[in-house]
Amino acid sequence: MGVKNAAVRKLDQELGIKDFPIEALNFLTKIHYESCSDDIWGEHEIDHILVAQVDVPLNPNPNEVRDTRYFTKEQLQTFIDTHEQNGIKLTPWFSLITGKFLYKWWDNLQSLDQFA
Numbered sequence: 001m002g003v004k005n006a007a008v009r010k011l012d013q014e015l016g017i018k019d020f021p022i023e024a025l026n027f028l029t030k031i032h033y034e035s036c037s038d039d040i041w042g043e044h045e046i047d048h049i050l051v052a053q054v055d056v057p058l059n060p061n062p063n064e065v066r067d068t069r070y071f072t073k074e075q076l077q078t079f080i081d082t083h084e085q086n087g088i089k090l091t092p093w094f095s096l097i098t099g100k101f102l103y104k105w106w107d108n109l110q111s112l113d114q115f116a
Contacts, residue, residue, distance in 0.1 A: 003027065003048045015068075016059025024052040028105065028115050035092035047093055051105065051112060073106050 004025045011017040028049045036042040060068055071079060080098055083090055105112060 004050065007048075007050050014061055014064040016061060017056050020052075020056065021054065024054045025050045026052065026112055026116065028112060029101070031093065031096060033093060033096055043092065045093070049097065049101070053109065073103070077103075 004022050004027075007025055008020045008022050011020045028051055030046055030048045032046045034042065034044045058068055076098075079088075080090070101115075105115060108114065
């Protein structure tokens with residue numbers, strides 16, 4: 001429950017989503033990764049992956065979120081395939097998730113329990 005409470009807190013702090021229904025969050029997996037950003041900064045984290053299908057309004061915190069977009073699966077694939085030539089950087093954890101998990105999950109949104 002601690003991970004879900006943290007997720008609800010972050011949804012409010014980063015995306016401005018108020019009163020998110022904690023029971024809507026479903027744990028899928030956790031990932032461990034390391035990535036260097038430059039000579040000074042890097043990441044070494046264990047991230048818990050939670051999924052929810054909820055229609056909520058967004059009010060992103062500009063100190064945390066630069067941009068938000070809605071994509072179809074095909075639009076997201078094109079975005080990922082062309083991000084470098086369009087001068088867009090993706091975070092290491094997002095690249096890891098899309099490469100290994102995201103499309104399997106997307107194709108099975110009604111039966112995600114098989115991945116937990």
